[in-house]
Amino acid sequence: MFSFLGTYSLFFLISFMFLVLFLWIKQILFHPMTKKNIPPSPRKLPIIGNLHQLGSSPHRSLQTLSQKHGPLMLMHLGSVPVLVASSAEAAREIMKTHDLAFASRPKMSIPDTLLYGSKDITFSPYGEYWRQVKSIAVVHLLNTTQVQSFRQIREKEMALTISKIENCCGLVIDLSEFLVGLTNNIICTVALGRTYSGIKFKDLLDRFMNVLGVFSFGNYIPRLSWIDRLSGLEDQARKVAEDFDEFLEGVVEEHISKKRGVHAKSDEDQDLVDILLDVQKDNLTGFSLQRDTIKAIILDIFAAGTDTTFTSLEWAISELIRHPRVMKKLQHEVTEIAQGKSMIDEKDLEKMHFLKATIKETLRLHTPIPLLIPRESTQDVKLMGYDIPTGTQVLINASAIGRDPTLWDEPDIFRPERFLNNTIDYKGFHFELLPFGAGRRGCPGIQFGMIVNELALANVVYKFNLALPNGVKGKDLDMSETSGITVHKKSPLIVMATPRF
Structure with missing residues (x-):
């Protein structure tokens, strides 16, 4: 019996070896092994990968690493492979040439919690749902006609802010507070129908943005997800999600009640909530628009x-205070075009080429979201000669591209003149300047936000001279940054405003 079992085992072992040999030969003949060409990578540590190299300002740290490892760099944040693109060419390949392959978003726990399971436009994964909600936003909310229809709201709020600053002339003020x-x-009135002010509301918005920008260990190192609970x-x-939901539920119910009432709004007076409720009621898109959406x-x-509009304004005025020559040139332009009017209106903005150049230069030097919202590959891609597998996260370092010395002469110098007689714009067609992304996942609300930026900056510099208190020189203004999804000026902009006329 033992002899029989031994013979049987030997026969099985030989048969198994022949099978393995056959499969190996088949693999060689029909599936030749190709060595994957992966992008260069900095050395990583066990478990955490390259997390320790991000530092307190990840966009700055990644820019430094890219100078050593190249414009396409593969890192590992915990167990997640992350491709970092730091050049205009790499960004173009990702957001134009291979846009569809990189059009999705990774699943992230904090946006999921804050945004109803990522049912928004920014964080929802690529697919039919995202196409529908983006289409609703572009067609019904953020189109040119709709944006222009809110002009009176913008100009009214601008006049109120100018009046508040005038009442404080000669005093030291926190200009950041006025700008936020x-x-x-403006955005409350346009989106929600009326303003919501007070410490409670501001605190809610601050908490939302702060939590959204915090690094979550569970997303990158699942075995350390307990840190997110413990912290x-x-x-x-x-x-934050519960508090914001309670607030938004109240807003939606208030709008529904008004629509049922005898004093329903006319089409001209509708805000964005009204428009979305009409889309839902009339099923204008054939897409079932749920309350959470x-x-x-x-x-x-x-x-x-x-958040992005305010921070861009704050950085622009800070740079103008640090560069009196540029401030005088901008004030000369706006004064010449205003022709003695009490306020600059939106019709004047198209003629203000130096104003637009100043805003572009601000976005280049102080990209509001320096690391664009992460993308994720949904298929294997050959990118600039490298093999990028499915499931790779992608970070576009828009800040590093904006300061790339191969693209920009003296990239760390604030010089708006570089954009005069220059076709480069921030709308996603020029990959040297990407404050709002590009391709399918580019920001659909660029026009919505930038017209506020232009109107506010034009009127503030037209109406006031701004100086730092206690005789501090502009060049000594603290320009250090916060960390987070949006990069703000760390300290508020404290100034003394005096009337120009």
Whole structure:
């Protein structure tokens, strides 16, 4: 019996070896092995990968690493492979040539919690749902006609802000507070129908943006997800989501009640919530628009619009204070075009070429979201000679591209003149300047936000001379940055405003 079992085992072993040999020969003959050509990578550590190399300012750290490893660099944040693109050429390949392959978003726990399972436009994965919600935003909310229809709201809020600053002339003021109040009031009125002010509302928005920008260990190192619970991040995200949902539920219910009432709004007076409710009621798109989707879209437009618009304005005025020559040149332009009017209106903005150049230069030097919202590959891609597998996260370092010395002469110098007689724009067609991304996942609300930027900057520099208090020179203004999804000026802009006329 033992002899029989031994013979049988030997026969099985030989048969198994022949099978392995056959499969190996078949693999060689019909599937020749090709060595994957992966992008250069900095050395990583066990478990955490390259997380330790991100530092307190990830976009700056990644820019430094790219100078050593190249414009396409493969990193590992925990167990997740992350491709970092730091050149205009690499960005063009990702967001234009292979845009469809990189059009999705990775699943991330904090946006999921804050935005109803990522049902918004920014964080939802690529697919039919995303196409529908983006189409609703572009066709019904953010088209040129709709943006222009809110002109009176922008100009009214601008006049109120100018009046508030005039009342404080000769005093030291926190200009950042005035700017965030202006952008908040405009976007609240446009999106929600009226302004919502006060410490409670501002605190809610601040908490939302702060939590959204916090690094979540669970997304990159699942075995360390307990850190997110222990640190309180998960609880903070849940509480912010609950508080914002309660607020937005109240807004939506208020709009529904008004639509049922005898004093229903005319088409001209509709805000974005009204428009979304009409789309839902009339089923204009053939897409079932759920209540959570309405709230997610509004929250997306509201939070992104307020935060990026305000921070761009704050950086622009800070740079103008540091560069008196540029300030005088801009003031000369706006004064000449205003021709003695009390306020600059939106019709004047098209003639202000130096104003537009100043804003472009600000976006180049101070990209509001320096690392664009992560993308994720949905198929294997050959990118600039490298093999990029499915499931790779992609970060576009828009800040590094904006300061690339091969693209920009003296890239760290604030010089708006570089954009005069220059066709480069920020709308996603020129990959040297990408503050709002490009391709399918480019920001659909560029026009919505930038007209506020232009109107506010033109009127502030037209009406006031701005100086730092206590005789501090402009060149000594603190320009250090915060960390987070949006990069703000770390310290508020404290100035003394005096009337120019």
